[in-house]
Amino acid sequence: MSHTSDDRLDPGLLRLIGVTLLGGIMGILDSTMVTVAADTLAGEFGSSLSSISWASTGYLLALTITIPITSWAIGRFGVKRLWLFGLLLFLVGSLASALAWDVASLIGFRVVQGVGAGVVDPLVLVILARAAGPSRAGRVMGMMGVVLSLGPVLGPVLGGIVLESMGWRSMFYINLPIGIIAFLLALRVIPADPPGVRSSGARLDIFGAVLMAPGFAALVLALTQAGEHASFGTPFVLIPLVIGLVLLAAYMVHALRARDTEPLIDIRLFASRSFAASVTVQGLVGLGTYAGLFALPLYYQMVHGHDARAAGLLVAPLGLGSALAMPLAGRLSDRLGPRSLVRAGAVLAAAGAVVLARLGADSSEVWSAAAAFAIGVGLGAVGAPTMGSLYRTLPPEKVPQGSSILYNLNQLGGALGVACVALILAAVGTGTAAGGKIDGFQDAYWFVLAVAVVILVASSFLPGRPETPAPAQPGAGAESEAVPQPTAARQSEEQSAFAEGGGRVGG
Numbered sequence: 001m002s003h004t005s006d007d008r009l010d011p012g013l014l015r016l017i018g019v020t021l022l023g024g025i026m027g028i029l030d031s032t033m034v035t036v037a038a039d040t041l042a043g044e045f046g047s048s049l050s051s052i053s054w055a056s057t058g059y060l061l062a063l064t065i066t067i068p069i070t071s072w073a074i075g076r077f078g079v080k081r082l083w084l085f086g087l088l089l090f091l092v093g094s095l096a097s098a099l100a101w102d103v104a105s106l107i108g109f110r111v112v113q114g115v116g117a118g119v120v121d122p123l124v125l126v127i128l129a130r131a132a133g134p135s136r137a138g139r140v141m142g143m144m145g146v147v148l149s150l151g152p153v154l155g156p157v158l159g160g161i162v163l164e165s166m167g168w169r170s171m172f173y174i175n176l177p178i179g180i181i182a183f184l185l186a187l188r189v190i191p192a193d194p195p196g197v198r199s200s201g202a203r204l205d206i207f208g209a210v211l212m213a214p215g216f217a218a219l220v221l222a223l224t225q226a227g228e229h230a231s232f233g234t235p236f237v238l239i240p241l242v243i244g245l246v247l248l249a250a251y252m253v254h255a256l257r258a259r260d261t262e263p264l265i266d267i268r269l270f271a272s273r274s275f276a277a278s279v280t281v282q283g284l285v286g287l288g289t290y291a292g293l294f295a296l297p298l299y300y301q302m303v304h305g306h307d308a309r310a311a312g313l314l315v316a317p318l319g320l321g322s323a324l325a326m327p328l329a330g331r332l333s334d335r336l337g338p339r340s341l342v343r344a345g346a347v348l349a350a351a352g353a354v355v356l357a358r359l360g361a362d363s364s365e366v367w368s369a370a371a372a373f374a375i376g377v378g379l380g381a382v383g384a385p386t387m388g389s390l391y392r393t394l395p396p397e398k399v400p401q402g403s404s405i406l407y408n409l410n411q412l413g414g415a416l417g418v419a420c421v422a423l424i425l426a427a428v429g430t431g432t433a434a435g436g437k438i439d440g441f442q443d444a445y446w447f448v449l450a451v452a453v454v455i456l457v458a459s460s461f462l463p464g465r466p467e468t469p470a471p472a473q474p475g476a477g478a479e480s481e482a483v484p485q486p487t488a489a490r491q492s493e494e495q496s497a498f499a500e501g502g503g504r505v506g507g
Helices: 002-007 011-045 049-077 079-098 103-132 134-166 175-189 206-229 235-257 267-271 273-302 308-336 338-357 365-393 396-428 434-461 478-482 485-500
Strands: none
Touching: 011 049, 011 079, 011 103, 011 134, 011 175, 049 079, 049 103, 049 206, 049 396, 079 103, 079 175, 103 134, 103 365, 103 396, 134 273, 134 308, 134 365, 206 235, 206 396, 235 267, 267 273, 267 396, 273 308, 273 338, 273 365, 273 396, 273 434, 308 338, 308 365, 338 365, 338 434, 365 396, 365 434, 396 434
16 A cells, blocks of 8 residues: 555665765764764874864865855766765875874865765765655654764764774774775665766756855855954954855856856755755754864863763763754654744754853753753754755755755754854853852853744744645556555645746756
8 A cells, every 4th residue: 555655664765865865974973973083183293273174174174165166066967876976075084194194194184074074964865765765754854863872972982082092093994894884785775867868967067166165165164264263353263254255156156147057056946945945944054063072071171070072972862852852853854844844943943052051150061951851852843844844845866965055054053053152152251160160161051042033933944734635446457556645645745836936846
């Protein structure tokens, strides 16, 4: 029965999800694992911390630059070829990073890793969205959200364990067995690309790539520097910020005027209210999540005197709450739509933020852990339905572009969250006593509360409950049973709604 096929994920799809997430988890973990090794690497290479930080910044910038190009390359080379290439490039970068002999070589090899991750990471979204179909997009994105939620939390913890037990080179060597297994399984499980896919892709919009990819990278660099310097007023922040904004503004003008080539990202996608709301809310989820993840360890270290490892473990409830909420919220969103779930999640995240904003210097860690768990559950209940909504309404040919926008806005949101919290802590001051230090962290969580309120407001623009398709007529032929009618009907209705909402992307 079609109802059963919609409610249950068949074994083939589950295998595809597992293999895809196995390949994608390396880049998600690697982006945060290496940060804990900064002191060790500085001592190893006799370098400053500011120089070593470029091993992480270079990785992030390379990833950001590559993602828009990947959205075009999917149509030119096909998903499977590109996935295998990205995995291979990431493994080469990992091996080379493990063998690095100085700071310059480490930064260069981390850039190679970042390019590989920039190919693989958005492909995770594309592969899963295409395999799930509109009727199961929420639950499949919820399963993927488990990895996205736990990655930023587990990365530093695992990095610290590997660093202390096996040394810094093992932080890169550990990718090799995982990557080789993921590569071999992908050869068998990732669906083959349709015949002739290489001739179906449009010509690369080179001018658009020159504008957009560095534009995104410059914004990420500006926000990263703002977090490190705790200021938006330094040249390290202002120069890349202005460059990034100018390049992206120029790209928007170019994309709207493009006639001979298809732009990397069609700006007219944002004319659809549901699309614009989905990617905006997902960016806000990244902002709130990383703001919380940045402030909470500092609270435990500076107010309660815990070491870095204990502080990292005490932050785990935030990621755990999100990981638990995402699959359930994603599954429910396929039936209820995203709007009501996002509203409930925003309210819960706001309640957790209020508790953290009112903690005192003598408050028990039990309260802070419970509040962090509530924020995680709330943001998880926002994230999966929002991603499902995006892929449920996008026309199939625009899925790669939607994935690129979603991933980049989530990255920008995360970088902005860290920068804003750093600025808040610097502006309020941390004092010398526990009572003086708490003020900055309280203000940081008032900021997280404000993010939750904005998500609540933006939820009004998300789709509501999906319409129930008409049941199949008795006596329908075998052909009508071969295609699950709810899936096909819902896809047609929702993509029609996308066009009616202003999302006409064909010209």
